[in-house]
Amino acid sequence: MTKALKINKNVEQGIQDLLTFLLENGKVKGVFTLKKISKDGAVAYSLITKPDELKDAVPLFPLMPVNAGKLLSRFTLKENTTKPIAVVVKPCELRAFIELVKLEQGSLKNLFFISSTCGGVHPIDKSVDGTVEKNLSKYWDAVKKGEIPAELRPACRSCEEFIPYTADMTVDLIGNNIDKQCMIFLNTKNGEELAKGMDGEFLEKEINKGKIDKFRGKREVEKKKLFDELEVKMNGMDGLIEIFGKCISCHGCMRVCPICYCKLCEFDSSDSEYKPSNYEIELKKRGGVRVPPGTIYFQLGRLSHIAISCVACGACDDVCPVDIPVAMIFKKVGESVQKNV
Amino acid sequence: MSLNCVSCGACEDACPVDIPVAQVFSMIADETQKMFDYVSGRSLDEPLPLVVYKEEELHEVEDAND
Numbered sequence: 416m417t418k419a420l421k422i423n424k425n426v427e428q429g430i431q432d433l434l435t436f437l438l439e440n441g442k443v444k445g446v447f448t449l450k451k452i453s454k455d456g457a458v459a460y461s462l463i464t465k466p467d468e469l470k471d472a473v474p475l476f477p478l479m480p481v482n483a484g485k486l487l488s489r490f491t492l493k494e495n496t497t498k499p500i501a502v503v504v505k506p507c508e509l510r511a512f513i514e515l516v517k518l519e520q521g522s523l524k525n526l527f528f529i530s531s532t533c534g535g536v537h538p539i540d541k542s543v544d545g546t547v548e549k550n551l552s553k554y555w556d557a558v559k560k561g562e563i564p565a566e567l568r569p570a571c572r573s574c575e576e577f578i579p580y581t582a583d584m585t586v587d588l589i590g591n592n593i594d595k596q597c598m599i600f601l602n603t604k605n606g607e608e609l610a611k612g613m614d615g616e617f618l619e620k621e622i623n624k625g626k627i628d629k630f631r632g633k634r635e636v637e638k639k640k641l642f643d644e645l646e647v648k649m650n651g652m653d654g655l656i657e658i659f660g661k662c663i664s665c666h667g668c669m670r671v672c673p674i675c676y677c678k679l680c681e682f683d684s685s686d687s688e689y690k691p692s693n694y695e696i697e698l699k700k701r702g703g704v705r706v707p708p709g710t711i712y713f714q715l716g717r718l719s720h721i722a723i724s725c726v727a728c729g730a731c732d733d734v735c736p737v738d739i740p741v742a743m744i745f746k747k748v749g750e751s752v753q754k755n756v
Numbered sequence: 757m758s759l760n761c762v763s764c765g766a767c768e769d770a771c772p773v774d775i776p777v778a779q780v781f782s783m784i785a786d787e788t789q790k791m792f793d794y795v796s797g798r799s800l801d802e803p804l805p806l807v808v809y810k811e812e813e814l815h816e817v818e819d820a821n822d
Contacts, residue, residue: 457773539772539773540772540773540774542773543773543774544774663770665770667770667772733772734770734772736769736770736772
């Protein structure tokens, strides 16, 4: 059995209260959470130290403007925080950060993690036209019923890793009566220590396995569908050319990828520029060549670097201006590589 | 950037959150290039405005803040 805290309020209010409690009682000195930055639903991660500032915080908002793992890595790369901070992130953001810490790109010191059983997030372009805000009640309705919400990132729609592994606290969202109650599992000693003194009922409980398995089943079906589609599209070299040929080499996928942490990338360096003499060699073999020619090399190069650590957050998909299903490709390859080590 | 911007719009195409980057750059570029009677990429013979030193210039900008 795991210790749990049940707050008899809707889940959003419950989390707000918990974060306010942590700040007001000096249990943490800061809160790292999503916060509203405009009326039409745009959100950004923020570091909050005054309880008043929490009023615009939306810790569980179904959007991921940036994978927080990347932000936390940049925050703690040169020095760890000396003050305790409560960090509210999605499970794949937490996994990305753990991966980065293992790659010596950040520090976990003095950070306490609050995550949730995650319903998934909408693509980022839905945040700018007000769609997310408009469909918010539908999203929470689906999560409550243990259904996959509509219009999610493909990576989220097909995600089976929706339970956090290393969070100090896990807010149980999927299949839960989140309108009426906020159920928080206290997974670690730190989690228990932080929650001590908070208004609510302290219980011994487990996450409902039946509900979770049912939800995972739905995600598996989605995943199979998306993977099968890819299988057809990506068949052989012609398939790769078809799918990656559209790439405009903006390298946006690389910039937003939490795992792509190198400050100096081979693909950005002048060494990987094609000189006229390089073109000449290629043009001796065939009569025409794409300019720039390295799009497949870039994509496959990145794939080989990232696959072992890819957390399938879907950030790359969101920013691709030519709609290459980058995330699903990386997820598919990532899964088969990670399974086999 | 604004003195060299050719207002091609590529930045706007690639912005995932629909910031009108090209419009903003193009608007500022219009002003700054006018200031130097410069059109980005018009001629190889026109020196880049920021590498030309003139002791007396841009009084209208300086005086605007007086």
